[in-house]
Amino acid sequence: LTDRLQNAMSKLRRKGKVTEADVKEMMREIRLALLEADVNFKVVKDFTKRVSDRAVGIEVLESLTPAQQIVKIVDEELTATLGTEMVGINKSPKIPTIIMMSGLQGAGKTTFVGKLAQHLQKTENARPLLIAGDVYRPAAIEQLKVLGQQIDAPVFELGTDVSPVEIVRQGLEQAYANKNDYVFIDTAGRLHIDEHLMGELKDIKELANPDEILLVVDGMTGQDAVTVADSFNEQLDITGVVVTKLDGDSRGGAALSIRAVTGKPIKFVGTGEKLTDIEVFHPDRMSSRILGMGDMLTLIEKAQQDYDEKKAEELATKMKENTFDFNDFIEQLDQVMGMGPIEDLLKMIPGMSNMPGIDQVKVDPKDVERKKAIVYSMTPAERENPDLLNPSRRRRIAAGSGNSVVEVNRMIKQFNESRKMMQQLTKGKMPAGMDQMFG
Ligand code: GDP
Ligand code: MG
Numbered sequence: 001l002t003d004r005l006q007n008a009m010s011k012l013r014r015k016g017k018v019t020e021a022d023v024k025e026m027m028r029e030i031r032l033a034l035l036e037a038d039v040n041f042k043v044v045k046d047f048t049k050r051v052s053d054r055a056v057g058i059e060v061l062e063s064l065t066p067a068q069q070i071v072k073i074v075d076e077e078l079t080a081t082l083g084t085e086m087v088g089i090n091k092s093p094k095i096p097t098i099i100m101m102s103g104l105q106g107a108g109k110t111t112f113v114g115k116l117a118q119h120l121q122k123t124e125n126a127r128p129l130l131i132a133g134d135v136y137r138p139a140a141i142e143q144l145k146v147l148g149q150q151i152d153a154p155v156f157e158l159g160t161d162v163s164p165v166e167i168v169r170q171g172l173e174q175a176y177a178n179k180n181d182y183v184f185i186d187t188a189g190r191l192h193i194d195e196h197l198m199g200e201l202k203d204i205k206e207l208a209n210p211d212e213i214l215l216v217v218d219g220m221t222g223q224d225a226v227t228v229a230d231s232f233n234e235q236l237d238i239t240g241v242v243v244t245k246l247d248g249d250s251r252g253g254a255a256l257s258i259r260a261v262t263g264k265p266i267k268f269v270g271t272g273e274k275l276t277d278i279e280v281f282h283p284d285r286m287s288s289r290i291l292g293m294g295d296m297l298t299l300i301e302k303a304q305q306d307y308d309e310k311k312a313e314e315l316a317t318k319m320k321e322n323t324f325d326f327n328d329f330i331e332q333l334d335q336v337m338g339m340g341p342i343e344d345l346l347k348m349i350p351g352m353s354n355m356p357g358i359d360q361v362k363v364d365p366k367d368v369e370r371k372k373a374i375v376y377s378m379t380p381a382e383r384e385n386p387d388l389l390n391p392s393r394r395r396r397i398a399a400g401s402g403n404s405v406v407e408v409n410r411m412i413k414q415f416n417e418s419r420k421m422m423q424q425l426t427k428g429k430m431p432a433g434m435d436q437m438f439g
Contacts, residue, residue: 023055023070024052046260050077051074055069081260082255082259082283083266089212095179100201100204100208101216103217104191104192104228110143110144110186111147112216114147115278128153128184129154129178130144130186131185132155135164135167136188145157156170158170164187165200165204168185202236210239212239213240215238217243219254219255223257226261229262229264230262238264241262242269243269245270247270267281324419325384326415329418370403371411377397386419
C-alpha cells in the first residue's frame with residue numbers, strides 16, 4: 001500500500017498551493033494505491049469521495065499549506081475507516097470471559113490463542129484455560145499443548161474422538177471448577193468456507209455463549225481475507241477481527257476493507273510467529289503506518305498551533321546554506337519554547353528517535369534564559385560567525401554574562417551539536433517529512 005500512496009503524498013507535500021486539478025490527481029493516485037493494496041473497491045470509492053469532498057472546500061489555515069491539510073484529511077479519513085478507536089476484549093462481568101476463535105486453516109488461530117493468553121497473563125495476571133477444539137488433526141492438539149507449556153497455561157483436550165461441542169462443554173466445566181478467568185476455545189479451520197465447518201462453529205457458539213468470537217484472518221491474503229471476513233461475520237456474527245501476518249511486506253489494505261465491510265472492529269494484529277508478536281490494534285497508528293508518515297501528523301498539528309512558518313522557512317534555508325548562527329539559535333530557542341521540548345518534536349519524526357546525538361538536543365526552560373544571556377554578551381560579529389569564539393573571547397563572554405567559562409563552553413558545544421545535526425538532516429539523509437516541518 002505504502003509505496004504508491006507515499007509517492008502521491010510526497011508529490012503533494014512539495015506543493016505550496018493545491019488546485020482542484022491537484023486534488024483530482026491526488027485522489028486518482030490514492031484510489032489506485034488502495035486498489036493495488038487489495039482494498040475493496042466500494043470502500044475505496046467511499047473513502048476517496050469523503051476525502052475529496054472535504055479537500056475541495058478546504059479552508060486555508062495560516063500555518064499549514066493546503067497540501068499538508070489534505071494529508072491530514074487523508075489521515076483522519078483513513079483512521080475513521082479503520083475504526084476511530086481502539087477496542088479491547090469484551091469482558092464478561094463474571095469469570096470466565098469466553099473467547100472463541102474462528103477462521104480458515106492456517107490463518108493463525110492456534111498461534112493467536114497462545115499470544116493473547118500470554119498477553120493477558122502479563123497485563124492482567126490472567127489464569128487462562130485453553131480448550132483444544134480442533135479434533136481433525138492430532139497435530140493441532142499437540143500444537144496447543146506445546147503452546148500451553150510455553151506459557152504455563154492448562155490445556156483441556158479429549159483427543160480426536162470426541163465431538164468439539166462435547167469437548168467445549170467439559171472444558172467449560174473445568175474452567176468453572178478451577179475458576180479460570182479466561183477460556184480460549186481453539187477451533188478447526190478449513191481451507192475454504194464450508195457448511196460443515198460453519199455448522200460446527202455455530203453449535204459451539206450456541207453452547208458456550210462466548211463473550212468474544214474472534215475471527216482470525218491472514219493479512220497476506222488481501223482481498224480474500226475480506227471475503228472470508230464477510231461470510232464468517234454473516235454466519236457467526238463475530239465480535240472482532242484479528243489480522244495476522246502483518247509482518248513482512250503484507251498489505252495493510254485488508255485491514256482497511258475488513259473493518260468497512262463487516263463493521264466489526266479489528267482488535268489485534270499478529271506481526272510474527274513468536275508469542276510476543278502481538279499488538280493491540282490502534283486505528284490511528286495503522287493509518288499513519290499506511291501513510292508511511294510516522295507521527296508526522298502529530299507534528300503537523302503542533303506546528304499548526306505554534307510554529308511561525310516564515311521563520312521556519314528562513315531557518316530551513318540557513319540550514320541548507322549552513323549559515324545557522326547564534327542569532328538564529330536564539331530565535332529558535334524562543335520559537336521552541338512555545339512548542340514544548342524540541343527533543344520531543346524531533347523524536348516524532350520517523351527515523352529520528354534513534355539518530356545519534358538526539359539525546360543531546362535538550363531544551364530546559366530555565367536554561368534558555370542563561371543561553372540567551374550568553375549570546376547577548378557576544379559581539380555581533382561573534383554571533384554571526386561562531387568560529388571566532390577562541391578561549392579568550394569565551395572568557396570575556398563568561399564574565400560579561402555572569403556565567404562560568406565551563407557553562408559558556410557547554411553552551412557553544414551544544415550549539416555546534418545542533419548545527420551539526422541540522423547539517424546531517426539537510427545532507428541527503430533528510431528523514432521523510434522533515435521538509436514539511438520547515439516549510
Ligand atoms: P490455524 O490453522 O489458524 O490454527 O493457524 P496456526 O496458528 O497453526 O498458524 C499457521 C502458521 O502461521 C504457523 O506457521 C504460524 O507460525 C504462522 N503464523 C501465525 N501468526 C503469524 C503472524 O502473525 N506472522 C507470521 N509471520 N506467521 C504467523
Ligand atoms: Mg489451529
